[in-house]
Structure formats: structure tokens, C-alpha cells
Amino acid sequence: MQNKKWMFLILMLFTVMPGYGEILVKEYDFGDPVILDFRFEIEGLQQTADPGKPILPFKQARILLPSHGEFAHIEVVRDESRRMVPPGQLEISSGLIGQGSGTLIPVADLDLDVPYLQHELDYKIQKYKGARILLVNMYPVYIDQHKDFYFSPRLKVVVHFDVSEIKNSASMHARDFEDVRAFIDDTDFLTTYQVEKNLTQKSYDYLIVTTNAFENSKSLKKLTTFLLQERKLTSKVININKELPRLEGVDNAQKLRNLIKSEYQNYAPRFLLLVGDSDGASPLMPVRKLFASVRGYIGGNWKIYNEYIPSDFYYGCLDGDFNYDGDNRWGEPGDGDQGADVDFLCELTVGRFPVDSETQLDILIEKTKAAYNLENRQKKVLMLGELLFKEMDLWGGDYMNQLLGTVDDHGFVSRGYDSTWDVFKLYEKEKDWSGKDAINLIEKENPLMVNHLGHSNETMNMKIASFTYRGMNNIDPYFYYSQGCLAANFTKNDSIIEKMIYTKGGPFAVIANSTYGLGPEDPEFGSVKYPGTSQILHRYFMDRVLNDQYLFFGKAHQGSKEDILRYIAFQEARWVIWGANYFGDPSIAP
Numbered sequence: 021m022q023n024k025k026w027m028f029l030i031l032m033l034f035t036v037m038p039g040y041g042e043i044l045v046k047e048y049d050f051g052d053p054v055i056l057d058f059r060f061e062i063e064g065l066q067q068t069a070d071p072g073k074p075i076l077p078f079k080q081a082r083i084l085l086p087s088h089g090e091f092a093h094i095e096v097v098r099d100e101s102r103r104m105v106p107p108g109q110l111e112i113s114s115g116l117i118g119q120g121s122g123t124l125i126p127v128a129d130l131d132l133d134v135p136y137l138q139h140e141l142d143y144k145i146q147k148y149k150g151a152r153i154l155l156v157n158m159y160p161v162y163i164d165q166h167k168d169f170y171f172s173p174r175l176k177v178v179v180h181f182d183v184s185e186i187k188n189s190a191s192m193h194a195r196d197f198e199d200v201r202a203f204i205d206d207t208d209f210l211t212t213y214q215v216e217k218n219l220t221q222k223s224y225d226y227l228i229v230t231t232n233a234f235e236n237s238k239s240l241k242k243l244t245t246f247l248l249q250e251r252k253l254t255s256k257v258i259n260i261n262k263e264l265p266r267l268e269g270v271d272n273a274q275k276l277r278n279l280i281k282s283e284y285q286n287y288a289p290r291f292l293l294l295v296g297d298s299d300g301a302s303p304l305m306p307v308r309k310l311f312a313s314v315r316g317y318i319g320g321n322w323k324i325y326n327e328y329i330p331s332d333f334y335y336g337c338l339d340g341d342f343n344y345d346g347d348n349r350w351g352e353p354g355d356g357d358q359g360a361d362v363d364f365l366c367e368l369t370v371g372r373f374p375v376d377s378e379t380q381l382d383i384l385i386e387k388t389k390a391a392y393n394l395e396n397r398q399k400k401v402l403m404l405g406e407l408l409f410k411e412m413d414l415w416g417g418d419y420m421n422q423l424l425g426t427v428d429d430h431g432f433v434s435r436g437y438d439s440t441w442d443v444f445k446l447y448e449k450e451k452d453w454s455g456k457d458a459i460n461l462i463e464k465e466n467p468l469m470v471n472h473l474g475h476s477n478e479t480m481n482m483k484i485a486s487f488t489y490r491g492m493n494n495i496d497p498y499f500y501y502s503q504g505c506l507a508a509n510f511t512k513n514d515s516i517i518e519k520m521i522y523t524k525g526g527p528f529a530v531i532a533n534s535t536y537g538l539g540p541e542d543p544e545f546g547s548v549k550y551p552g553t554s555q556i557l558h559r560y561f562m563d564r565v566l567n568d569q570y571l572f573f574g575k576a577h578q579g580s581k582e583d584i585l586r587y588i589a590f591q592e593a594r595w596v597i598w599g600a601n602y603f604g605d606p607s608i609a610p
């Protein structure tokens with residue numbers, strides 16, 4: 021893969037054409053496609069995943085729109101295209117989680133509504149920390165009405181603005197410019213945004229939302245003191261029991277989001293920590309359940325799952341509505357403002373301490389303080405893989421191995437643990453292991469990271485049963501990522517992962533699922549290799565947390581969800597964004 025040449029050149033024009041309104045043109049140049057494994061690939065691009073359709077390369081452009089002018093419409097224009105000779109057989113996608121089976125078929129047998137991806141217009145406008153960002157998927161390879169294949173080396177994104185509708189320029193907090201700059205393809209319009217001037221000296225870094233139970237606790241005071249003295253982070257504690265009664269909203273979760281929104285607008289915090297659990301019908305901390313619907317494989321059968329997924333994502337993404345149609349399904353594709361999609365670019369990096377008592381809170385705060393010693397930790401990782409489905413010969417360890425080194429499976433490159441890490445493995449494919457084995461190895465090796473793929477539920481994860489778990493005696497707490505099902509369903513009293521985080525030893529922070537993880541249930545693992553959507557999210561996360569946002573776990577978690585937005589047309593992507601939640605202090609970083 022290394023010797024393939026590729027490039028993106030982004031050229032940009034912004035003109036006022038009399039009588040035509042304002043037009044923004046961006047040009048993207050693509051390197052030549054190569055044929056690999058019965059499909060076209062362009063290095064640096066992702067691959068499409070439409071079930072039953074051939075796999076083709078695509079790129080999601082992230083275009084910063086100027087702060088002024090009302091968006092009217094966009095076009096994606098092909099300059100010129102040249103015909104390509106496809107491989108004799110083409111690989112057909114089985115979707116993100118292996119719906120049906122990925123197969124090879126002769127080009128002549130393609131069952132397509134042609135043309136395919138020639139005129140596709142697939143975009144969203146999202147708001148991110150005040151900036152307006154156009155996300156548009158571009159397909160340089162397409163199939164025309166005669167089933168001929170073409171490649172367009174240059175695509176132009178043409179954005180039309182209605183000049184009669186010019187509104188006041190939008191503004192951003194000065195401290196957010198860097199995050200926006202890092203997200204977008206180019207920065208030409210960054211200067212069109214005004215710096216928010218309304219901020220007073222009252223601005224702060226870290227919002228802690230809690231309840232009567234903890235507002236004045238010694239533990240919480242210990243945390244805020246630590247954040248200020250050791251981390252130079254200013255914080256503000258808000259007690260929802262005092263604030264919610266005066267707030268607007270259809271329920272407590274919406275009231276809380278409105279409160280967080282107003283704090284963000286007025287004081288520009290970057291982090292949000294929810295201190296309090298959400299058990300049962302009358303939770304300490306309000307919880308939003310977001311809707312998604314997927315086909316899943318359980319007990320030997322495919323079935324549709326409609327789930328209302330507990331998700332703190334709702335409290336971090338602060339633009340617009342999350343239930344435009346007012347039904348009981350929050351987070352549907354049309355539930356954003358004016359029936360657009362909801363906000364996926366979060367303003368705040370969010371974490372939760374799912375605690376009920378001050379004892380639990382204090383233990384977690386002590387682990388949090390210990391976790392900031394990241395530079396001095398040995399680079400050790402434990403990878404845990406279980407048998408997934410015997411009838412499909414699917415093993416978690418095979419997927420954990422994709423977190424090692426540079427991997428280009430499923431059409432995107434992820435950079436996992438490199439050779440500077442000591443890797444310890446418990447793989448059921450090689451040898452049966454128990455929860456006790458996992459604990460023993462953690463206590464012996466004191467890893468900084470633990471990654472897991474295996475069957476779980478609310479009372480069992482890492483092969484450890486909740487009712488027997490009494491904590492661990494590891495010297496330093498570790499970071500834990502599990503793709504298992506339901507193990508972090510914090511609406512239960514309490515899920516196994518909650519127990520792991522608020523008891524002594526074990527992890528200082530966890531990313532795990534409040535619903536079913538979407539696994540690699542592909543009947544032909546080894547030939548077509550669809551990794552499962554939770555695995556895609558896991559790989560995006562590892563790539564970020566080991567490279568772009570080194571050991572900045574909360575930020576890398578947020579970034580992994582921005583990465584998987586490329587596939588948001590699929591309910592599976594929506595599902596894993598809602599389901600993967602972060603327990604712990606969102607600001608932990610070296």
C-alpha cells in the first residue's frame with residue numbers, strides 16, 4: 021500500500037457573480053484508482069458499504085462554509101471522466117455488519133439501478149462550535165447507464181448561497197478555533213467568523229453537572245481542586261436539583277441539555293462531566309435514550325432490533341433539536357432543526373461518573389487522579405478475544421489483532437499499537453481463558469490499556485460475573501475499551517462496567533456499550549472480512565488515541581464518532597454512536 025501515490029488538492033474560489041448569488045467552488049483531485057481484491061481502491065479514501073452493490077471508493081469532504089449568506093443548494097460537478105476497465109468479477113458489499121453475504125459476481129450480472137453513484141448527492145450541513153460545516157460524500161468512480169465504469173480525477177463541489185437572505189455573521193469562541201481548524205479540509209473562511217465577545221472573565225474549562233447528593237461533597241471538592249491545581253482547568257459545579265425546576269423543556273433530559281447549552285454559549289467550557297447515575301424510572305441524572313433500528317444476529321437468527329439507547333452523546337452535541345417530529349423516538353434522521361438530521365459534531369467532550377454514593381465517587385476520583393501519571397506508565401496493552409460464533413468460526417482475537425500495527429481492512433487505514441507497545445493476549449481461539457485469568461494477568465502486568473471483544477451482557481463482561489466482582493489489585497488503573505453487548509447499560513442498577521469503574525482497582529475510564537455492540541457476524545470471515553460497526557468505531561478510536569490525540573481518551577472517543585459519520589446513512593453507524601459511552605473524566609490526557 022505504501023508505494024501507491026495519492027493526493028488531494030483543494031482549490032477554492034469564492035466569487036460574487038451578479039445575478040447568480042454567491043457561489044463557493046471547491047475542487048478535489050484524486051489519485052488513480054487501482055484494482056485490489058476485485059474492487060477499485062483509491063488510497064486515502066473510504067469504501068462504500070451499500071448492501072448488494074459493488075464496493076467503490078469515496079471521500080467525505082469537510083468544507084467550512086463562510087459565516088454569512090443563506091445556504092441554497094449544492095452541486096457536485098465532474099470535470100471530465102475516463103473509462104476504466106473493471107475486474108472480471110466485482111466484490112459486492114454485504115453492508116456494515118454483514119447483512120447477507122459479501123460475494124463476487126461477474127460485471128455482466130450486476131443487478132443495479134444504473135447509473136450508480138454518478139449523480140449521487142449526499143450531504144449534510146452541521147454546526148460545530150459555531151462554525152457551519154458542509155459534509156459531502158464524493159464518488160470519483162461511478163457506473164453509468166450502460167454499466168460502464170468511469171473515473172473522474174477531479175470533482176468540484178459548488179455551493180450556492182442566496183444573497184437575498186444574508187444574515188448576521190456567525191461567531192465562535194476564540195478557544196474553539198483550533199478544534200474547528202483541525203476538523204476541516206481548509207481554513208479559508210475561518211476569518212469570516214467573528215470572535216465571540218460576550219465572554220466575560222467567568223469563562224471556565226470544565227462543567228460538572230451533579231445532584232443534591234454530591235454538590236457539596238468532599239470528594240467533588242477534591243476533584244475540582246485537583247483539576248485546578250494539577251491540571252490548570254477551571255471548573256463550575258451545577259446542581260440539577262436546584263436548576264431543573266426553573267428550566268424549559270419537555271422532560272428533564274431536555275431541560276438539562278438546555279442548561280448545558282446555555283453554559284456553553286456563555287462561558288465556553290470544553291469538558292462536561294456528569295456526576296450521578298441514571299438507574300431505573302427516577303434517575304439521579306436525567307438520561308436521554310436515542311433511537312436506532314438495525315438487523316442483528318442473535319441465537320442463530322437475523323432479526324430487526326428497534327432500540328432506545330441510553331446516550332450521553334445528547335449532552336455533548338448542542339445544536340438544534342433532537343426530536344423535531346415530537347414522537348417518542350429521539351435521534352431519528354429527520355429529528356434535527358427543520359427536519360434535517362440531528363447534530364453529530366459535539367461542542368463538548370463528555371464523560372460520566374455513574375455513581376450513587378460518595379464512597380463510589382471517592383474511589384473513582386482517586387483512580388482519576390492516579391490516571392494522570394500517563395507519561396510514566398509502561399506501554400503495555402492487554403487484548404482480550406472471545407469466541408463469538410462457533411457456527412461462523414468467528415473469534416474476537418482476530419478482530420483485536422486489527423488493533424496492532426497499520427491495518428487497511430475494510431477500505432480504511434487505521435494505525436494501531438506499534439512495536440513500542442508490549443502486547444499481552446488472551447485469545448480463546450488459542451486457549452480457553454476465564455475472568456480470573458484476565459484479572460490475574462492485569463494484576464501481574466499492570467497494563468495501561470485493555471481492549472476487549474467478546475460476549476457480554478449487563479451482568480457479565482471480560483468473562484467476569486457481576487455478582488462475584490469485588491474489584492482488582494492492579495497497581496495502576498488502566499483504560500478499558502469493550503465492544504461487548506450491554507455491559508455499560510447505566511440505566512441498570514448496576515451494569516458490570518459501572519461496577520468496574522466505581523470499585524477499587526480496575527479501570528480509570530471506560531468506553532463500552534449501553535446497548536448491543538454490532539459485531540463481525542459475517543459468515544465468511546477471512547474471505548470478505550466485514551468487521552462489524554463497533555469494530556470500525558474501535559479502530560477509528562485506537563487510531564486517534566495512539567496518534568492524533570495521544571492518550572486523550574475522551575477527545576479520541578468524540579473523534580471516532582466524527583470519523584464514522586461517513587457512514588451515517590446507515591442505521592448501524594447511528595446505533596454505535598449512541599451506544600458507545602465514556603465513563604470517567606473526559607479531560608484525562610498526558
Ligand SMILES: [Ca+2]
Nearest residue numbers: 147148339365
Ligand atoms: Ca454541534
Ligand SMILES: [Ca+2]
Nearest residue numbers: 343349350352
Ligand atoms: Ca423523532
Ligand SMILES: [Ca+2]
Nearest residue numbers: 297510512514
Ligand atoms: Ca446504573
Ligand SMILES: [Ca+2]
Nearest residue numbers: 297376513514
Ligand atoms: Ca447505580
